[in-house]
Amino acid sequence: MRLLNNVAIFITLAVAYNLVNGVCGQLHLGPNAFITLGAYTAALLTMTPAEKTLNFIITPLYWPLGQIALPFPLALLAGGLVAAAFGLVTGFPVFRVRGDYLAIVTLGFGEVVRVLANNFQGLTNGPLGLKGLYPYTNLWWSWGVAVVAVAVVVSLVNSSYGRAMQAIREDETAAKASGINTFRHLLLAYILSAFFFGVGGGLLAHLITTISPSLFTFFLTFNLLIIIVVGGLGSTTGAVLAAAFFTLAGEWLRVVEEPAAIFGFTIPGIPGMRMVILSLGLLLVIIFCRLGLLGRREFTWEGLSRLLRRGWSAPAPGSGAK
Amino acid sequence: MALLQTEHLDMRFGGLAALSNLNLSVPEGGLYGLIGPNGAGKTTVFNLVSGFLKPTGGRILWNGRDITGEPPHRLTELGIARTFQNMRLFGELSVLDNILVGFHCRGRATWGEAVLRLPRYRREERTCRSRGLALLTEVGLADAADHPAGKLPYGHQRRLEIARALATGPRFLLLDEPAAGLNPQETQDLIFFIRGIKERYDLSILIIEHNLRLVMGLCRHLTVLDHGLTIAAGDPVDIQKNPAVIRAYLGSEQ
Numbered sequence: 132m133r134l135l136n137n138v139a140i141f142i143t144l145a146v147a148y149n150l151v152n153g154v155c156g157q158l159h160l161g162p163n164a165f166i167t168l169g170a171y172t173a174a175l176l177t178m179t180p181a182e183k184t185l186n187f188i189i190t191p192l193y194w195p196l197g198q199i200a201l202p203f204p205l206a207l208l209a210g211g212l213v214a215a216a217f218g219l220v221t222g223f224p225v226f227r228v229r230g231d232y233l234a235i236v237t238l239g240f241g242e243v244v245r246v247l248a249n250n251f252q253g254l255t256n257g258p259l260g261l262k263g264l265y266p267y268t269n270l271w272w273s274w275g276v277a278v279v280a281v282a283v284v285v286s287l288v289n290s291s292y293g294r295a296m297q298a299i300r301e302d303e304t305a306a307k308a309s310g311i312n313t314f315r316h317l318l319l320a321y322i323l324s325a326f327f328f329g330v331g332g333g334l335l336a337h338l339i340t341t342i343s344p345s346l347f348t349f350f351l352t353f354n355l356l357i358i359i360v361v362g363g364l365g366s367t368t369g370a371v372l373a374a375a376f377f378t379l380a381g382e383w384l385r386v387v388e389e390p391a392a393i394f395g396f397t398i399p400g401i402p403g404m405r406m407v408i409l410s411l412g413l414l415l416v417i418i419f420c421r422l423g424l425l426g427r428r429e430f431t432w433e434g435l436s437r438l439l440r441r442g443w444s445a446p447a448p449g450s451g452a453k
Numbered sequence: 454m455a456l457l458q459t460e461h462l463d464m465r466f467g468g469l470a471a472l473s474n475l476n477l478s479v480p481e482g483g484l485y486g487l488i489g490p491n492g493a494g495k496t497t498v499f500n501l502v503s504g505f506l507k508p509t510g511g512r513i514l515w516n517g518r519d520i521t522g523e524p525p526h527r528l529t530e531l532g533i534a535r536t537f538q539n540m541r542l543f544g545e546l547s548v549l550d551n552i553l554v555g556f557h558c559r560g561r562a563t564w565g566e567a568v569l570r571l572p573r574y575r576r577e578e579r580t581c582r583s584r585g586l587a588l589l590t591e592v593g594l595a596d597a598a599d600h601p602a603g604k605l606p607y608g609h610q611r612r613l614e615i616a617r618a619l620a621t622g623p624r625f626l627l628l629d630e631p632a633a634g635l636n637p638q639e640t641q642d643l644i645f646f647i648r649g650i651k652e653r654y655d656l657s658i659l660i661i662e663h664n665l666r667l668v669m670g671l672c673r674h675l676t677v678l679d680h681g682l683t684i685a686a687g688d689p690v691d692i693q694k695n696p697a698v699i700r701a702y703l704g705s706e707q
Contacts, residue, residue, distance in 0.1 A: 290567035298554040305541035310529030310558025
């Protein structure tokens with residue numbers, strides 16, 4: 132159950148991340164900032180006043196947040212909107228630069244938000260984090276959000292706006308000369324992905340029920356980056372598959388860390404072994420499929436039927452020829 | 454009144470005067486050429502007129518209106534389209550998609566309408582597709598519509614770049630060395646092609662070119678630049694005899 136929820140949340144996050152990194156081709160390294168904002172916003176809004184007083188023992192929570200409690204869907208939406216608002220504010224400085232500089236600026240914003248979460252005790256309870264959230268996240272919510280995120284992103288990418296974003300990735304100068312307002316298109320992708328990061332963060336918070344700033348380090352961004360690179364930068368299908376595969380593999384590989392008996396030898400459990408195997412898998416992907424598992428290809432129904440037909444007709448190539 | 458006019462246009466990069474006091478005036482329907490040795494400042498003129506550079510002095514007028522310092526996408530919306538000396542296609546997008554990107558700036562549907570596939574977006578997308586295919590047929594690339602643009606033969610890529618510029622709905626077209634790398638036969642085809650689109654789309658054109666055969670065969674007015682200075686301007690036949698031009702191209706007799 133928890134695993135399937137995790138899969139759905141990571142699909143949401145990866146697909147949103149792929150919109151900026153894969154489709155627009157901008158190396159954005161700050162999704163953890165937006166996930167943090169979404170998680171804290173949603174958590175602070177769903178907690179009952181009683182829980183809040185229990186949590187905030189060192190510094191009391193700012194008024195009026197201590198008094199209000201909203202239903203889960205509204206809190207999720209608020210998480211997404213706060214993240215999107217942060218995207219709007221940071222988008223202006225971020226898209227003044229490109230390439231490595233853009234990566235560093237977004238990385239910086241990610242760290243800023245984490246440090247703020249650590250020190251803004253009256254709002255986030257500092258390093259203690261928030262405990263005892265009600266586990267609202269269930270399969271309906273997590274998969275519902277994932278389906279909406281995938282539908283919106285796929286629809287956008289396949290529209291004229293998505294085409295313009297891909298044009299920016301291919302050659303920004305030519306895109307400008309073709310009449311594309313590159314800043315507005317990049318900002319759109321950035322804010323839309325920020326919204327889904329926020330909603331995903333809210334879901335994540337109510338799945339694990341305890342959040343603290345240490346949960347949202349750059350490591351989270353890095354995992355997402357691995358997912359979309361392995362799936363194939365720019366391929367939404369790839370992002371979905373890789374997100375599912377990664378979340379599941381991380382759990383299934385726990386087997387290798389347990390004590391096991393092979394050919395009469397007893398091997399004690401090696402903690403961290405699954406990380407070794409996972410990274411070996413990554414190496415293989417990067418060596419053998421440079422563009423990730425799917426490259427830029429996408430799943431289409433026509434593609435599937437073509438594949439099936441080829442599979443059926445393959446054994447009889449000679450029968451049709453004279 | 455001139456469609457595009459530059460007044461005392463100056464561009465310096467630090468201490469280097471790439472362009473000094475350029476006064477160019479292209480009338481509606483004009484087919485003008487800009488020639489000069491390497492490093493004369495021709496591409497700088499294009500970058501200024503298409504908004505990729507902001508001039509350090511002077512003004513650029515479009516139909517009498519000051520457009521100095523407007524961003525490139527705004528100028529494209531006004532009707533100034535350009536191609537690049539070293540072609541810049543969207544290599545991984547299909548040939549048709551390259552054209553459709555050009556149409557995008559004329560679309561009125563918002564991104565919300567696009568995501569939800571509302572009627573206005575669907576209508577615009579349909580007309581763009583049929584107009585895009587028609588444009589490809591016209592430039593002889595309809596068969597390659599689904600191929601990635603980066604895989605096309607060189608000459609076809611050149612034509613695709615012009616077609617993409619046409620898709621933005623221009624009134625004024627800037628062609629930066631369209632004949633670079635083409636053989637004499639292809640150059641001849643290009644001359645007919647440029648004349649054809651000029652008539653059909655009612656364009657005014659400014660061409661940078663090294664290939665004098667193309668310039669002499671096509672342009673009715675030439676401006677010659679050397680080291681950022683305008684050394685001659687006028688009829689192609691007179692330009693050919695102009696001693697300053699000959700000196701710039703061939704060096705002076707000592």
